[in-house]
Amino acid sequence: xxxxxxxxxxxxxxAIFGRVFLYAILLLFAAYYLLPLGVMVSTSLKSxxxxxxxxxxSLPRDFSFEAWGFAWNKAxxxxxxxxxxxxxxxxxxxxxxxxxxxxxxGALNGYALTKWKFxxxxxxxxxxxxxxxxxxxxxxxxxxxxxxxLGLAGTTAGLVLVxxxxxxxxxxxxxxxxxxxxxxxxVKAATIDGAGFFQIFFKIMLPISTPIMVVSIIWQFxxxxxxxxxxxxxxxxxxxxxTVALNNLVNTTTGVKQHNxxxxxxxxxxxxxxxxxxxxxxxxxxxxxxxxVKG
Amino acid sequence: xxxxTIKNVQKRYGTVAVLKGIDxxxxxxxxxxxxxxxxxxxxxxxxxIAGLDTxxxxxxxxxxxVINDIHPKDRDIAMVFQSYALYPNMSVARxxxxxxxxxxxxxxxxEVAVKKVAALLQMEHLLDRKPxxxxxxxxxxxxxGRALVRDPKVFLFDEPLSNLxxxxxxxxRTEIKKLHQRLGTTIVYVTHDQIEAMTLATRIxxxxxxxxxxxxxxxxxxxxxxxxxxxxxxxSPAMNFxxxxxxxxxxxxxxxIEGAQGASVLPLPAPSAAVLKxxxxxxxxxxxxxxxxxxxxxxxxxxxxARFSAQVSVTEPTGADTLTYLxxxxxxxxxxVPPKEAPNAGEVAEFTVDMARACxxxxxxxxxxx
Amino acid sequence: MQSSLRSxxxxxxxxxxxxxxxxxxxxxxxWTAYVSFTGSKMLPSYEWVGIxxxxxxxxxxxxxxxxxxxxxxxxxxxxxxxxxxxxxxxMLDQKIRIEGTLRTIYLYPMALSFIVTGTAWKWxxxxxxxxxxxxxxxGFPEFTFDWLINxxxxxYTLVIAAVWQSSGFVMALFLAALRGVDQEIIKAAYLxxxxxxxxxxxxxxxxxxxxxxxxxVILAHLAVKSFDxxxxxxxxxxGFASDLPANFMYEMAxxxxxxxxxxxxxxxxxxxxMAIIVPYLYSELRGAKRG
Numbered sequence: 001x002x003x004x005x006x007x008x009x010x011x012x013x014x015a016i017f018g019r020v021f022l023y024a025i026l027l028l029f030a031a032y033y034l035l036p037l038g039v040m041v042s043t044s045l046k047s048x049x050x051x052x053x054x055x056x057x058s059l060p061r062d063f064s065f066e067a068w069g070f071a072w073n074k075a076x077x078x079x080x081x082x083x084x085x086x087x088x089x090x091x092x093x094x095x096x097x098x099x100x101x102x103x104x105x106g107a108l109n110g111y112a113l114t115k116w117k118f119x120x121x122x123x124x125x126x127x128x129x130x131x132x133x134x135x136x137x138x139x140x141x142x143x144x145x146x147x148x149x150l151g152l153a154g155t156t157a158g159l160v161l162v163x164x165x166x167x168x169x170x171x172x173x174x175x176x177x178x179x180x181x182x183x184x185x186x187v188k189a190a191t192i193d194g195a196g197f198f199q200i201f202f203k204i205m206l207p208i209s210t211p212i213m214v215v216s217i218i219w220q221f222x223x224x225x226x227x228x229x230x231x232x233x234x235x236x237x238x239x240x241x242x243t244v245a246l247n248n249l250v251n252t253t254t255g256v257k258q259h260n261x262x263x264x265x266x267x268x269x270x271x272x273x274x275x276x277x278x279x280x281x282x283x284x285x286x287x288x289x290x291x292x293v294k295g
Numbered sequence: 296x297x298x299x300t301i302k303n304v305q306k307r308y309g310t311v312a313v314l315k316g317i318d319x320x321x322x323x324x325x326x327x328x329x330x331x332x333x334x335x336x337x338x339x340x341x342x343x344i345a346g347l348d349t350x351x352x353x354x355x356x357x358x359x360x361v362i363n364d365i366h367p368k369d370r371d372i373a374m375v376f377q378s379y380a381l382y383p384n385m386s387v388a389r390x391x392x393x394x395x396x397x398x399x400x401x402x403x404x405x406e407v408a409v410k411k412v413a414a415l416l417q418m419e420h421l422l423d424r425k426p427x428x429x430x431x432x433x434x435x436x437x438x439x440g441r442a443l444v445r446d447p448k449v450f451l452f453d454e455p456l457s458n459l460x461x462x463x464x465x466x467x468r469t470e471i472k473k474l475h476q477r478l479g480t481t482i483v484y485v486t487h488d489q490i491e492a493m494t495l496a497t498r499i500x501x502x503x504x505x506x507x508x509x510x511x512x513x514x515x516x517x518x519x520x521x522x523x524x525x526x527x528x529x530x531s532p533a534m535n536f537x538x539x540x541x542x543x544x545x546x547x548x549x550x551x552i553e554g555a556q557g558a559s560v561l562p563l564p565a566p567s568a569a570v571l572k573x574x575x576x577x578x579x580x581x582x583x584x585x586x587x588x589x590x591x592x593x594x595x596x597x598x599x600x601a602r603f604s605a606q607v608s609v610t611e612p613t614g615a616d617t618l619t620y621l622x623x624x625x626x627x628x629x630x631x632v633p634p635k636e637a638p639n640a641g642e643v644a645e646f647t648v649d650m651a652r653a654c655x656x657x658x659x660x661x662x663x664x665x
Numbered sequence: 666m667q668s669s670l671r672s673x674x675x676x677x678x679x680x681x682x683x684x685x686x687x688x689x690x691x692x693x694x695x696w697t698a699y700v701s702f703t704g705s706k707m708l709p710s711y712e713w714v715g716i717x718x719x720x721x722x723x724x725x726x727x728x729x730x731x732x733x734x735x736x737x738x739x740x741x742x743x744x745x746x747x748x749x750x751x752x753x754x755x756m757l758d759q760k761i762r763i764e765g766t767l768r769t770i771y772l773y774p775m776a777l778s779f780i781v782t783g784t785a786w787k788w789x790x791x792x793x794x795x796x797x798x799x800x801x802x803x804g805f806p807e808f809t810f811d812w813l814i815n816x817x818x819x820x821y822t823l824v825i826a827a828v829w830q831s832s833g834f835v836m837a838l839f840l841a842a843l844r845g846v847d848q849e850i851i852k853a854a855y856l857x858x859x860x861x862x863x864x865x866x867x868x869x870x871x872x873x874x875x876x877x878x879x880x881x882v883i884l885a886h887l888a889v890k891s892f893d894x895x896x897x898x899x900x901x902x903x904g905f906a907s908d909l910p911a912n913f914m915y916e917m918a919x920x921x922x923x924x925x926x927x928x929x930x931x932x933x934x935x936x937x938x939m940a941i942i943v944p945y946l947y948s949e950l951r952g953a954k955r956g
Contacts, residue, residue: 026756030770033833036785037773043788108678116675124683126946131690133942135890137914137931141700141924142693145709165689168682185380188347189441194368194397197674207384226778228893229911233919243780247897250784259788266784270777277776281769284776285837 044068044264051260067260071268075261076252077245084268086238087245091225094156094241098163099220105164106171106216107209111201113172114179115187125176132169139166140233147234154236162234163224170223171216174287178212179205211283218280219287222273242269297358297371297448297481298323299344304353306339306505313339315505316353321498324479328492330528331502337485338453340502344483345374345451357448368397373442374451377458379434381426381441388413388422391440412444415474432463439474452484456491468494489529493517501525518652523579523661526654532584532618535628538658539580541573550580550655552603552624561601564651567665573655578664581654584618587630589638590645599651607638621646694935701928709924718925727905728930731913734820735937738909739888741824742831746884747877749828750835755865757836758843768840771833779830783897786826787813790898819899819907823891826898831887835880842873882945889938910934 043051044067045060073083109128113121143162144153152158182205190200231241240248246269250262277284299321306314314336321327329337342348344355346367354361362370373394381390389396391412392405400408413419416436426434435455442450455471456464472495475482486492492499493513500510501524509521520526526534539550542560548571549562561580563570590602605621605628612618617637619630630646638644655664704714722728753771757764774782789795790813797810812818846869854864892911899907901916908916910930918927 022756022759023761026753026761026767029753030767033770033774033829036782036789036829039789040785105682109682112675112678116672118672118676121675121679124679127691128682128686130946131686133886133938133946134690134694135911135931135934135938137892137911137918137927138697138935139689139693140915140931141709141918141928142696143689146689165685168685172682183378183380185376185378186382188342188345189374189376189380190382190393191347192345192367192372192374193394193441195393197678199397204382204384208382222776226780228778228780228896229915232896233915243778243893246778246784247780250787250897251900259794262784262788266781270781273776273778274773277773278769281772285772 040263040267044071044260044267046260048258048260067258067264068268070258071249071261071265075249075258075265077249084242084245084249084265087240087242088268090156090235090239090245091242094159094163095221095224098160098167098224099217101160102164102167102171102220103213103216105168106173107175107206107213108201109168109172110175110177110179111205113176114182115184115200115205116197125172128169128172130169131166132173136166136229140229144234154234154239156235156239158234159230159239159241162230163220163227166230167220167223170219174212174216174219175209178209182208214280214283215287218276218283221276222284225273245269298356299327299449299481299483300354300356300359301340301344302354302356304340304343304355305351306336306343306348307351313505314343314351317505317507319500319507319510321481321483324481326475326482326484326495326497328496328499329483329485329502330487330489330492330499332487332528334504335502336505337502341374341451341453341483341485344449345372346370371448372451373445373447373449374453375438375442375455377454379426379438379455379458381434381437383426385425386422387418387424387426387429387437387440390426390437391444394441394445408444409440412440415443416440431459432467435459435463435467439471443474443478448481450480450482452482454486455484456486457488471495489531493529501528519663520581520654521663523581523656526581526656526663530583532629532631534654535580535582535584535587535623536656537580537582537624537626537628538577539624540577541570541575541655543574548574549601550578552580559601559603561603561648561650561653563653564599569665570655573657573664577658579656579658579661580624581656582628582648583652584629584631585616586649586652587621587628587632588647588649589630589632589636590647592645596647599649600647601650602645602647604643604645606643607640609640610637612637697928697931701925701932703925705924705928707922707924718929722926722929722933725913725926727908728910728913730905731908731910734823734907735888735909737820738823738827738891739885741821742827742888743881743884745824745828746832746835747880749832750880751839751870753832753836754839754843755869757840768837771836773833774830775834777830779891779893780897782826782830783894786822786829787898790822790825813899814903816903816906819903822898823894823907823909827888827891827894830894831884835884838876838880839873842876843869846872878945882941885941886938889934889941910937 042060045063045065047060047062047064047066050061071084073085074081075083077084077087113125147153147155147158147161150158150161152161186204187200190204195203225241226243227241228243228247231244232247235241235244246265249265299319301317301319304314304317305312317336317340319327329340331337339348343350346362346365350363354363356362357370357372382393385393388406388409391409395405395408409422410419413422416439418433418436418440421429421433421437426437429437435458438455452471456467459467468491475495484491484495496513498510498512499516501508501516503524509516509525511519511521516525517529520529520534523536527536537552539552541563542549542551544560544562547562548566549560551558551560590596596602603623605623607619608622608627609620610617611620612634614634616631617634619632619637620627621630622628656662657664699711700709701718702715703710703712704717757767761767790810792798792809792811792814795810797808800808800810812822850868850872851864854868859867890911891909892915895901895907895909895912901908901912910933914927914930914934917923917930
């Protein structure tokens, strides 16, 4: 489309006004999307006193990280004044194994389903894929019974299991679509060269999977870090992930409401995924579109 | 180096027969080209030789050993793929050495082998690069190096040149031929390009719908095509097919065709018994474009040449020759004439045809007669 | 690839995933379906009592509110996201110099947890601290914007926050599709004298119709699953005025010890999602086969 603007006659007398108008609208929307984050950051940097006097979008007069520190290790989360820190680490301990295991299994599935097709492989894939579409409310009750049965109720290990199981549909989808675009000749050549099933996977397929691996890791990381439903349903007290802790902190009814602390806590909870997004937004978008468009 | 025997090999997917009984026998050091359009089964046959596809029925033997149930890596074959199938994550050297590595050869030996092959293909300077850093022609070389390094009994090529541009394709073709002449290995080569088939093969197997139409040396395929399909597949521009009738006139046997000024009879020198049986029947006369020439007035024609006149519809100069379209037997025939002798479009001119090099086909069975 | 050994290796490799999915997706759905026909309260009982819990489910006023809310929330959310996403994508497609930066800004909310989004918007929409207070401070003491605590309007605050979070994603979908439109068609239309808006309205947008379908399905799916946002933004309140089915289910199953009602409402959600997803998946997979 872009090239049309350069064609003769496209730059009419009003074209320049059109461009200005266009940029104005686009920047206005940028402000709309940025405003909540900006307000959050600026509020989190205000002191309690300033918060009462100042207005919503005024910049903090003196930057104070007091609220951040308070949210991190002093704020009341539920009943204990521990701050978010322990829950932050809960989330880290939960996310890392969940992401790695589900990504590895997804890669292996994708490889098997595309390069070593067996009768029914497509049907099997459709069955796995279906799992990503169900409302998870359906599995909450049986899952909590199962976790109890396995002795994993209220543990981080239990949440890892849950996130691996329900992440597999996505990781399998990512890798299957990626490996479909890798020519079968590569596997044939390696077979003639004498490599076996796992040798081909580890020596050839995995080393060329970096792009989709990044997509899968970022997607899983974001999903699992941001999850609330499973965390709220299957964790208890001290084992809660950060989203649950944040919700408890914000909705805690004990003590005076400290909005600057709430905002600081929200930012702390959002920071890991925000950083990943800023650093690797390209892969994040690819995961979003791959994960949802090609159902 | 080895012999390759393919005995009544069949391939069926469910009820669909892809290969309907292929019999081919290759001597040591032969260069077999499997030629045909896409979907004729040539790639399936190659994959079956490689061990990348199962054999429904029949047997494939290398050096007399049946290999039907032997794993590809134990068949002592190497394959060059159309897409080259280079491992993107490995350097050129490692790509070439990978097959040796998988067979447990130690590192110093592998390095020696890689160096030797790299020297043979003149690509020593490429060994440290990744496939993505190579041009199409260089990738092609690496793919061949990967096959060569293993020194297998049989080389398999799956349309190896079709991803290259026209100029490079000709160069690589010559290179493959040189390699074959130097190494004398047994090669099976799949292509849909008749020029590649003609230039490279010691024998060509032309396939159509899972059946070998003709299995013969290139020149024989060209001069004595088994049927209309083979005749039209080989040669560019294609052979002319002119509806005609075998007639007996005075003491001569000839074919009658409709020309510009009514019918003319082209005498057949030394007709075979099969042809004699067809007197009075319709046939298809097959004439290669280069066997038609402009008639020079006052020259004496050798006995196997026949004369006829026809109207010229279009001329297409190609530089070396001028392709001249003649109205013959109700359709266009093409003559390949030297530019100096080329007539003008619209002109009615006299031509000669070398009947010793003409073919006759049965219009119903499309098989060659005699 | 044939070799039977490898083919069975392949099956073996997929088997763990298959078993997990079989148990944790299909098995669990069957379990929930069965339990919805029992009289389970605090603990699951496996005694079949028929459709009793469905009958009772539909007698709950709270369930009717949740369903109505889902309808209001879902349709507004989808419509606004589509309109906004499409508009932004078309505007960004005009050779904008800072396109990369703008795209990043429009899309970043998608990387946030709904709990974070909810917390931020809760504060912005809170009459005492947010927009209302801000405008009043500017000198409009009569200004009122109290949807968050207004029974009738609380559900619309969900729309505001959800649109903010997801419209950038729709923009990204559309932008990718716009980039995929055959440029020659556009040039041909331009040579025929069509104006830029006409080209978009008449040619480009219709040609990316499949993306609209995908976007609608994804958004609808998001809407049905919405749970976190309600918890963080309105807590379902005031009262239960802004409950969605997902919250209703959670409330019944985990807070009120009405497991059978929770299961029945989850089954209703499944039916809703299936009604959206199955025709879509069917057409997608068929399309994939053709391609």
